[in-house]
Amino acid sequence: NAGVTQTPKFHILKIGQSMTLQCTQDMNHNYMYWYRQDPGMGLKLIYYSVGAGITDKGEVPNGYNVSRSTTEDFPLRLELAAPSQTSVYFCASSYDREDSPLHFGNGTRLTVT
Amino acid sequence: DAKTTQPNSMESNEEEPVHLPCNHSTISGTDYIHWYRQLPSQGPEYVIHGLTSNVNNRMASLAIAEDRKSSTLILHRATLRDAAVYYCILRDGDSSYKLIFGSGTRLLVRP
Numbered sequence: 397n398a399g400v401t402q403t404p405k406f407h408i409l410k411i412g413q414s415m416t417l418q419c420t421q422d423m424n425h426n427y428m429y430w431y432r433q434d435p436g437m438g439l440k441l442i443y444y445s446v447g448a449g450i451t452d453k454g455e456v457p458n459g460y461n462v463s464r465s466t467t468e469d470f471p472l473r474l475e476l477a478a479p480s481q482t483s484v485y486f487c488a489s490s491y492d493r494e495d496s497p498l499h500f501g502n503g504t505r506l507t508v509t
Numbered sequence: 510d511a512k513t514t515q516p517n518s519m520e521s522n523e524e525e526p527v528h529l530p531c532n533h534s535t536i537s538g539t540d541y542i543h544w545y546r547q548l549p550s551q552g553p554e555y556v557i558h559g560l561t562s563n564v565n566n567r568m569a570s571l572a573i574a575e576d577r578k579s580s581t582l583i584l585h586r587a588t589l590r591d592a593a594v595y596y597c598i599l600r601d602g603d604s605s606y607k608l609i610f611g612s613g614t615r616l617l618v619r620p
Contacts, residue, residue: 429608438596439553439610455609486552494541494600495560498608500552 398422402487402501409477409508417472417504419487425499426492428470430454430462432483433503439486445470446492477508513597518615521587529582529614531597536577540601544571544582546593547613553596556582592618 431439441454
């Protein structure tokens with residue numbers, strides 16, 4: 397049981413390039429989330445999904461896109477990367493109950509230069 | 510979304526108990542109180558949650574005020590490994606999918 401797996405662990409991106417951060421979970425969770433965390437700051441919700449085919453914006457969605465074609469996978473796409481997107485990105489998942497804890501991946505550290 | 514308020518930082522000595530407070534004066538009847546912690550260079554990890562009654566698990570205890578407007582995470586004997594940022598968040602039954610984290614409390618543990 398791997399839990400939530402994120403790839404890559406680290407990446408350096410040039411300004412204007414695009415890339416996809418991968419997230420997959422093997423717990424059959426309906427809910428999945430993408431957060432970003434800037435140095436010394438708390439987590440900000442980028443996008444979330446309540447099930448396959450359903451996604452919605454969080455607090456800071458600009459510059460990102462997501463898709464949820466399967467229950468397991470929730471990739472985050474960065475289009476036209478900017479230095480402001482330098483951050484650590486965390487994917488999380490949970491059951492669709494208010495007493496269900498979130499399970500987090502180990503994060504992707506992204507630098508845009 | 511109901512908000513939580515936590516002190517920015519707290520300090521404790523190793524082997525002593527730690528009480529981490531959280532105010533949530535706008536909590537609704539269906540909101541669960543969740544606590545997570547984030548160790549340096551790691552993703553957040555679940556600690557404990559509760560609705561109305563006090564809760565205990567192997568990591569910590571959660572004390573919830575009778576009016577539910579505040580709660581306290583209790584680490585019974587702090588260790589150096591407990592040095593982390595602790596987040597208190599509310600998860601409600603109507604929109605349990607949308608979880609907003611605050612800034613949390615940074616706990617420093619002195620040897």
